[in-house]
Amino acid sequence: MIRFVKYALMFVFLILLxxxxxxxxxxxDIYPDLLLIGVVITGIRHGAxxxxxxxxxxxxxQDAAVTQLYGLSSLAKSVAGFVAGYFSREKLKYNxxxxxxxxxxxxxxxxxxxxAIYYFSSNISVGxxxxxxxxxxxxxxxxxGMMVNAIWPGGLWGKS
Amino acid sequence: xxxxxxxxxxxxxxxxxxxxxTLIAAILVSLYALFNNDKxxxxxxxxxFLGSYAGLQKQFSWVRRFAEMQKTDTALRRRVTQMMxxxxxxxxxxxxxxxxxxxxxxxxxxxxxxxxxxxITKESDQTPVCVTIDLGRxxxxxxxxxxxxxEGLVGKIYKxxxxxxxxxxxxxxxxxxxxxxxxxxxxxxxxWNERNGLELASVPRTAVVQVRDAVVxxxxxxxxxxxxxxxxxxxxxxxETSLFKTILLQPDVDFSRLEEIFVITSxxxxxxx
Numbered sequence: 001m002i003r004f005v006k007y008a009l010m011f012v013f014l015i016l017l018x019x020x021x022x023x024x025x026x027x028x029d030i031y032p033d034l035l036l037i038g039v040v041i042t043g044i045r046h047g048a049x050x051x052x053x054x055x056x057x058x059x060x061x062q063d064a065a066v067t068q069l070y071g072l073s074s075l076a077k078s079v080a081g082f083v084a085g086y087f088s089r090e091k092l093k094y095n096x097x098x099x100x101x102x103x104x105x106x107x108x109x110x111x112x113x114x115x116a117i118y119y120f121s122s123n124i125s126v127g128x129x130x131x132x133x134x135x136x137x138x139x140x141x142x143x144x145g146m147m148v149n150a151i152w153p154g155g156l157w158g159k160s
Numbered sequence: 161x162x163x164x165x166x167x168x169x170x171x172x173x174x175x176x177x178x179x180x181x182t183l184i185a186a187i188l189v190s191l192y193a194l195f196n197n198d199k200x201x202x203x204x205x206x207x208x209f210l211g212s213y214a215g216l217q218k219q220f221s222w223v224r225r226f227a228e229m230q231k232t233d234t235a236l237r238r239r240v241t242q243m244m245x246x247x248x249x250x251x252x253x254x255x256x257x258x259x260x261x262x263x264x265x266x267x268x269x270x271x272x273x274x275x276x277x278x279x280i281t282k283e284s285d286q287t288p289v290c291v292t293i294d295l296g297r298x299x300x301x302x303x304x305x306x307x308x309x310x311e312g313l314v315g316k317i318y319k320x321x322x323x324x325x326x327x328x329x330x331x332x333x334x335x336x337x338x339x340x341x342x343x344x345x346x347x348x349x350x351x352w353n354e355r356n357g358l359e360l361a362s363v364p365r366t367a368v369v370q371v372r373d374a375v376v377x378x379x380x381x382x383x384x385x386x387x388x389x390x391x392x393x394x395x396x397x398x399x400e401t402s403l404f405k406t407i408l409l410q411p412d413v414d415f416s417r418l419e420e421i422f423v424i425t426s427x428x429x430x431x432x433x
Contacts, residue, residue, distance in 0.1 A: 016216065018279060020223040026416075048179035049228030057185040060193070064209035066290055068334065070202060077188035085179060093252075122333060124354045132354070 007050075008041060011058055011135075014038045031109065032134040032144035035062060039077055040084045040104075040106050040145065048085025055081030072117055080110035103145035104138075111137045165228060207321050214292050217278045225419065232417060239311075254318065272385060272427040275299055279418050280324065289332035290315075296323040304383050306424045311391030312412035313377060314421055325423075330358065330390070333417055336380040339390055342374040343366075350375065350390055350409065358391055360407040368406050369396050369407055385427035 018034045025032065035058050043051030059074030066072075084106040087098075115133045174181065196202050278296040281297040295301045297320045307314045307327045316334060318328035326334055331352050339360060348363040360375055373393040380384035391409035398405055 012216070014338075015213065016220055018287060019213075019217045020220050021227075023282060024227050050307045052179065052182045052186050056189065057175045059190070060205065061213055064206050064213050068197065068332075069194060070197045070206060071190040074193065075187060075190035078183060078190060080166045082179065119354070122354065130357065 007054065007113065009114075010036050010041075011035065011054065015058075015061065018111050027113065027140070028136075029144050030133075030140055032140040033107070033137070036077065036080060036110050036141055037103075037145050037148055040103055043081050043084025043086075043106070044088045044102055047088050047097060048082050051081030051085040052078050055079075069118060070107075072114060074111045075117070076113040079113055080106045083109045100142070100146060101158045102140050103149075107141040111141070166297060203319075210292065210321065210324065214280050214294075218294065221278075221280060228417060232419070235414070235417070239318060243310075247394065256297055269348065273425045274379050274422040275301065275425055277421050277423060279421060282418070289329055291327050291329065293325050293327055293421060293423075294323070295423060296321050296325050298322055300425055301325050301423055306384045306388070306427075308388060308422050308424060309335075309418070310412055310422070311414070312391070313384065314415075314418065316383060316415050317423065327421070328412075330411065337384055337390070338378045339375050340378040341369060341378050341393075344368060344373075347378055347380070348407070356406070356408050358409040360393070360409055363405045365398055365403060365405055369393060369405060371396060375409055384425065 003141070012036045014037070018031075022031050022034060039051055039055045039058065041055045052098050055077030056074050059077040060071070062073045062077075084102060087105070089101045113132050115129055119129050119133075166268070168392065192206070193202055198330045198332055203354040207426050212317045275295055277293040277299075280294050280430040281292040293307075301317055301320050303317050305317045307316060313330065315327050315329040315332070317325050319326045330337070333352055333354070335352065336346070340347045341360075344367075346363055346367040346369060348360040350360050352358050363369065375390045375392065375393065377386055377388040389412045391411040393407055394410040396405055
């Protein structure tokens with residue numbers, strides 16, 4: 001129960017940062033996704049099931065203020081949570097390369113799923129979606145994830 | 161012993177594969193929400209999440225406003241100077257307009273009714289296509305009411321809740337508004353697309369359009385009052401295979417700095433339904 005409250009508070013804090021400070025860091029409408037970093041932390045510390053549930057609920061909260069495709073963030077973050085949790089099952093050792101790999105795989109899964117479905121019915125070329133949306137979102141989120149890891153060594157893994 | 165093992169086995173199977181079952185359940189719930197966006201149950205869920213999300217952000221929105229204050233201050237000073245100049249020109253035009261109306265016995269246009277509101281949340285994971293405002297059904301806000309700033313058209317009310325509403329911005333690719341060029345009254349449809357940004361479509365190749373021409377809402381729209389500023393023409397091009405020009409617009413409203421907005425609750429003496 002204490003763990004649940006701790007993680008709920010972490011996500012509330014991340015939502016606050018995502019909606020207040022992160023818009024100030026936008027580059028050409030590209031934002032890093034802090035909530036996804038929260039899902040990664042949940043996944044690699046506690047496994048896939050809590051990460052999927054966290055991704056699903058946080059996605060619904062994030063989607064609450066959109067005009068269309070309510071549930072899309074939830075879908076993308078649930079699958080991303082599974083990917084993040086999958087690595088913890090492999091009992092990987094904590095180091096920079098592994099952290100980078102986990103964050104990158106999770107961010108890529110989330111971004112590809114989200115953007116692919118979001119632009120599914122539009123007549124925009126796949127190349128444009130990849131160059132304008134998928135790669136920048138992915139890179140920015142990975143950079144922020146690794147910055148969190150550098151500032152808080154071992155924090156993503158729950159180890160110091 | 162054997163029976164007990166058989167009874168426990170399915171349990172063990174579910175426990176060992178629980179992440180897969182959880183993933184399938186999460187995907188199914190998300191897909192149900194995705195395909196049933198307008199169902200009352202989904203609306204209720206959104207209201208619940210949006211209420212807590214928006215309430216939380218309302219308390220901390222000063223952080224963003226504080227950080228943007230410097231930029232807003234400079235932009236506002238520039239805008240005030242520009243508007244003072246425009247104001248003096250318009251005062252002259254207004255006096256002239258009054259005189260001409262009296263001469264022609266025209267009925268004076270009735271004033272528009274506004275409700276002022278504040279943006280409380282913005283989409284923060286990609287180009288914002290909607291924002292949440294602190295006006296809702298309790299304030300008389302209804303779906304499809306136009307939303308504006310002093311700079312021009314922002315969008316329309318998409319969904320209302322008791323105390324908040326979601327505004328669909330012009331940057332949404334599903335947003336269309338009938339528009340015309342202010343100068344020569346050429347009509348078209350304004351829509352946003354990812355590749356070109358804001359575009360005035362369906363303008364025939366024969367029409368005369370120049371860069372810096374102003375585009376405003378047309379009088380043929382049932383949702384928007386005529387004459388609301390939308391933007392300026394920033395590029396005009398023609399494709400030999402098309403019957404229409406490609407006209408790209410620069411929006412008058414700075415969507416990245418939306419703070420205060422106005423909802424037009426009635427216009428031309430007509431209350432919005």
